[in-house]
Amino acid sequence: MITHVSEAAISVRGLRKGYGDVQAVDGVDFEIAFGECFALLGPNGAGKTTVTEILEGYRSRDDGTAEVLGIDPGHGDRHWRSQLGIVLQSDRDLGDLTVAEAVHHFAGYYPDPRDPDEVIKAVGLTEKHKSRNLKLSGGQRRRLDVALGIIGRPRVLFLDEPTTGFDPEARRDFWELIEGLKAEGTTILLTTHYLEEAEHLADRVAVIARGRVVACGSPAELGGRTRGLTRVHWLEDGTLHDVRTEEPTRVVLELSARFGGEVPGLGVDRARLEDVYLSLLDGDREAADEDFAQGGDAE
Amino acid sequence: MSSLPSTGAIGGRRVVLELKQFFRDRNSALWNFAFPMILLVIFGSVFGGQDIAPGITFTQYFVAGMIASGVLYTSFQNLAIAIPLEREDGTLKRLGGTPMPKNSYFIGKIGMVFVAYVAQVAILIAVGVAFYGIALPSTGMQWFTFVWASLLGLVSCTLLGIAFSVVPRTGRGASAVVAPIVLVLQFTSGVFFVFNQLPDWMQKFASLFPLKWLAQAMRSVFLPDAAAVVEVGGSWELGMCALVLAIWCGIGLVLAVVFFRWTPRGSS
Numbered sequence: 001m002i003t004h005v006s007e008a009a010i011s012v013r014g015l016r017k018g019y020g021d022v023q024a025v026d027g028v029d030f031e032i033a034f035g036e037c038f039a040l041l042g043p044n045g046a047g048k049t050t051v052t053e054i055l056e057g058y059r060s061r062d063d064g065t066a067e068v069l070g071i072d073p074g075h076g077d078r079h080w081r082s083q084l085g086i087v088l089q090s091d092r093d094l095g096d097l098t099v100a101e102a103v104h105h106f107a108g109y110y111p112d113p114r115d116p117d118e119v120i121k122a123v124g125l126t127e128k129h130k131s132r133n134l135k136l137s138g139g140q141r142r143r144l145d146v147a148l149g150i151i152g153r154p155r156v157l158f159l160d161e162p163t164t165g166f167d168p169e170a171r172r173d174f175w176e177l178i179e180g181l182k183a184e185g186t187t188i189l190l191t192t193h194y195l196e197e198a199e200h201l202a203d204r205v206a207v208i209a210r211g212r213v214v215a216c217g218s219p220a221e222l223g224g225r226t227r228g229l230t231r232v233h234w235l236e237d238g239t240l241h242d243v244r245t246e247e248p249t250r251v252v253l254e255l256s257a258r259f260g261g262e263v264p265g266l267g268v269d270r271a272r273l274e275d276v277y278l279s280l281l282d283g284d285r286e287a288a289d290e291d292f293a294q295g296g297d298a299e
Numbered sequence: 300m301s302s303l304p305s306t307g308a309i310g311g312r313r314v315v316l317e318l319k320q321f322f323r324d325r326n327s328a329l330w331n332f333a334f335p336m337i338l339l340v341i342f343g344s345v346f347g348g349q350d351i352a353p354g355i356t357f358t359q360y361f362v363a364g365m366i367a368s369g370v371l372y373t374s375f376q377n378l379a380i381a382i383p384l385e386r387e388d389g390t391l392k393r394l395g396g397t398p399m400p401k402n403s404y405f406i407g408k409i410g411m412v413f414v415a416y417v418a419q420v421a422i423l424i425a426v427g428v429a430f431y432g433i434a435l436p437s438t439g440m441q442w443f444t445f446v447w448a449s450l451l452g453l454v455s456c457t458l459l460g461i462a463f464s465v466v467p468r469t470g471r472g473a474s475a476v477v478a479p480i481v482l483v484l485q486f487t488s489g490v491f492f493v494f495n496q497l498p499d500w501m502q503k504f505a506s507l508f509p510l511k512w513l514a515q516a517m518r519s520v521f522l523p524d525a526a527a528v529v530e531v532g533g534s535w536e537l538g539m540c541a542l543v544l545a546i547w548c549g550i551g552l553v554l555a556v557v558f559f560r561w562t563p564r565g566s567s
Binding site (some may be wrong): 056057058078079081082084086088090091092093094095096097101105106108109110111112148152 | 308316319323388393396398
């Protein structure tokens with residue numbers, strides 16, 4: 001097996017994949033460093049899952065290069081597979097087995113698995129370890145998926161919308177679990193449409209829309225990409241006034257001068273990742289509309 | 300670094316897992332154990348006393364055919380229904396994302412088919428011997444025929460079941476596609492009716508497929524030698540049985556290798 005000398009755990013260049021007339025992935029580039037948690041963020045149908053499934057070796061690509069741990073996912077062997085963990089979103093398979101049976105069985109596929117009982121404990125299913133998987137709730141089922149994804153001690157972990165359908169408490173627990181894996185040095189590719197999740201877990205976020213990366217950076221940096229998103233608001237003549245500005249400090253100082261000190265009901269809201277994300281998607285939609293107006297190929 | 304577990308070791312673990320799943324699933328238990336018994340009781344009761352040759356009852360003839368059908372049920376029918384469900388419910392996708400070798404999966408299926416067949420055939424033989432005048436194989440030659448016919452039948456029909464698993468479009472619809480095929484073969488291959496009484500074209504049709512030859516070989520095992528007079532050729536034609544089943548093993552292997560897929564159509 002040829003292992004390329006590569007600094008990145010995952011690298012993607014010019015990735016393309018179409019289904020019939022639809023270009024699901026239209027030239028995606030990114031690199032994920034070892035030990036990094038990288039989030040692909042985007043609306044449904046943006047191409048997140050297609051990118052992930054190409055990297056997992058489930059789907060072929062039409063063009064571009066992809067490497068996971070230095071190997072082309074289209075030609076990964078068992079040794080390569082044993083270093084990956086894939087957390088699937090399924091809810092019916094393995095139904096007639098118990099949690100413990102499933103986790104112990106999958107441990108037998110790997111050269112150096114984690115201790116199955118410890119993994120069951122880590123995902124919080126110890127009390128359910130003798131339950132048939134069919135009887136697990138949605139959240140418990142997802143934890144089983146995580147347990148099966150991490151049992152092989154993966155170097156790279158793929159999490160495709162892992163907390164969809166979780167209640168807030170379960171999501172917090174799940175995040176703690178993922179942070180533990182990050183602390184151990186696991187490289188993680190996370191797809192999600194929960195901005196809060198990306199902000200909480202990811203070192204870097206790529207916003208993906210219509211098969212393209214429209215922005216990429218740390219959650220904090222991404223905020224800097226779009227301007228005029230800090231909102232200053234106050235009360236004047238009994239009504240709420242607000243302005244959006246790139247210079248909130250100047251605005252507040254001016255207001256303070258005008259009111260002679262204290263500004264009634266003053267508030268300053270920095271752009272949240274959600275605002276950035278929505279503005280990026282809006283920008284993308286406008287670009288698409290322009291393409292359309294010019295008779296260009298919107299896909 | 301520790302080395303990867305071997306294909307055989309994982310295959311062994313898969314056999315255990317497949318059996319757990321098989322015996323815990325009520326549907327497969329019904330299809331594979333209750334249904335053949337119900338058929339046996341119905342046909343045994345309706346045609347109980349009818350002789351098809353001096354000293355040979357139709358029920359004896361039918362039990363031998365049902366043992367042959369047992370091969371088809373536990374291998375072809377079982378896999379052609381179970382694999383589309385596994386493709387649909389994400390089992391195969393999950394396995395494909397692990398370092399489990401594909402051959403370990405097939406070892407698991409073959410082991411499960413083998414154990415299910417032994418269990419089913421033991422029940423059929425026990426009931427046949429207890430209630431319907433079937434004799435256990437009495438000579439070493441008959442036992443030998445029973446073993447090779449079972450093995451060739453299981454191998455060919457397992458491979459055909461794996462290959463056919465690509466045909467049903469949905470997991471839920473699989474039994475509706477597969478069960479009629481099995482039924483038609485049973486009607487035309489000398490299970491539900493005496494083969495030499497069937498129209499000539501039907502005999503020719505059935506002779507193309509494994510079940511006709513499997514049933515014939517099983518009759519040679521479980522019926523007295525005198526019953527060979529009701530065969531079309533007046534003899535058991537065991538050489539021909541072995542040849543046709545062996546050819547189907549080859550066809551099954553090619554079809555399984557060429558057509559089997561892990562993911563649903565249109566998802567790569």
